[in-house]
Amino acid sequence: MNAPARFFGEIQPLRYEGPESRNLYAYRWYDKDRMVLGKRMEDHLRFAIAYWHSFTWPGGDPFGGETFLRPWMHGGDEMALARAKADVAFDLFRILDVPFFCFHDRDIAPEGKSLKESNANVRAIADVFTKKMETEKVRLLWGTANLFSNRRFMAGAATNPDPDVFAYAAGQVKHVLELTHELGGQNYVLWGGREGYETLLNTDLKRELDQMGRFLNLVVEHKHRIGFKGTILIEPKPQEPTKHQYDFDVGTVYGLLCRAGLQDEVKVNIEANHATLAGHSFEHEIAMAAALGIFGSIDMNKGDAQSGWDTDQFPTNIEDTALAIYEIIKAGGFTTGGMNFDAKIRRQSLDPEDLLLAHSGAMDLCARALLVAAKMVEDGARQRAVDERYAGWNGPEARAMLSDESSLADIAARVEAEGLDPQPRSGRQERLENLVASYF
Template sequence: MKKLKIFMIFLCFNAASFLVSADPQTCPADSGGKCSGPDDWEGEFFPEIPHIKYEGPKSSNPLTYKWYNAEEEILGKKMKKSNKNLDEVIELAKELQKETKIRPLWGTVQLFLHPRYMHEEQRPKPQEPTKHQYDWDAATAANFLRKYGLINEFKLNIECNHARLSGHTCHHELETARINGLLGNIDANTGDAQTGWDTDQFLTDVGEATMFMMSVLRNDGIAPGGFNLDAKLRRESTDVEDLFIAHISGMDTLARGLRNAVKLLEVN
């Protein structure tokens, strides 16, 4: 169980390191950075954004779910997402930091909101991997683990955009992990098929989402792992509302893919 918890730290490391090490937020996100202390706190980080609700596919409200209905049951389980694993990992990370006195070893700085870096001053990272490495794709990683007797110690986190960069579809990588008993977590993002850049875009292709949801269903789920959107806004998206619309689109795409996958598997 301890190994599993430590493994989950790596799956959630970006989020966990931010939540554990960052100073408490003292002003809302849309304040333009003008808040100076806790006296400016308004009670909500996004006070102008309403609670995101499910309104169904006919809704024209961009700040609502069209396909993701948290309370709806599909194959006997509610679609409701959970932060249970992340919460547990954060507590473990706090314990380890206290014991070892080691702060997070890695983090990412969000520079795209700054006018200096928004346009071309900071370029995207090039195609990765740029040369052979032992986690090039799911098959390579599986055989590395098998070779060194670690096949029963780890699961794989499949990132859809990296699958494309290694010359595969996301569905191919998920199936490779699944048939080897290694499917553990999914970075459900996408990239541009015609470039060699790790663009980390939100998934909006329902067809692609349908295919990899079929892998998840055939795997009988991916617990205790889960889905991580692992995506960011484009540089020119500066409105706070854009952040929510992007995440809603990603969630809805996954939910619609799940609905489609259930229908396809029922037919077959």
């Protein structure tokens, strides 16, 4: 069985037509060459398409099975289907004119009867990618190994109580890291989908944290051994599928990195839906990562306000997206990272065009949000309000308190000598919320 050469029919690559356009197959806001704050829009946003949700997810949910019936998901030879899937993927990359894509090893090729056979399958499809990338614009933003789907990983990968599972995961990561390097990937992601525990009744927390730290160090050591210049990223993930995830949020991951001595080696890939599941806003997690010096990349999506589950929907909220992009700009923008659409269309969205339009609409939303965020930066009112709030810390006595020049006793003595009686000042939250609303 071969997938149609043109799954998306005769749709031509999308072009920018401006905000007044009503052409579904055109960009209204995403003008990739438009200069924003001194940089091309494409270089600000660095869009990527996620191989897993876009080409591998069959449309199932906990109460029902496959709905999409994609032609590359059914037939005889699994490797032939994987090659057909790659054809469709690169066709979508071309139509949307995106600069990047991302993949797990199990997205692109079937798992074999052994690690050796599985790796050979992945290698064969990576060779297909290499050939296609010779004539296509798209490049690899990041690769990763799927260390969560197979039943062997039901108790985790790096944190598994069985050392053979740890070893198997190490072999899988080694192979995908090397392939990511060969494909010119700009990052490698470690997503600990099951690095957590269900109950303390059968868990040795310290042992599992030690194992996780060692695994991370092994990956970083191998990165340097093979000369990979990209960034190693960890993706924070709260709650699901295990009750207690070791990589719950940005702050938790930073603690893990410090414990493993890797805070200067590893950064984070932050997902919007994971941020909200952790009880945070997306912009909070981005700002926290920037403050800790570990901001790397993002997975752009959203959750459902009425559902406490990882629904992975395409972004549609302009304000939330603009506030997140503002924090990215404040952090200096992406370096090796980018904006990966870790999002899936709804299981009732059966048509090929649904997949294409979900991406193009999200790209337009992010482009429009970038323009709003740029207005906030250029106007400077938000930053001035923050600077004013902390202006007192610019004085010599305040600076001395944060240095080795003052002891606790020195500070207390100054309070008594000067008769300090500080009074609270308004945080002006509503005023600032009104300010932000004025940019839309």
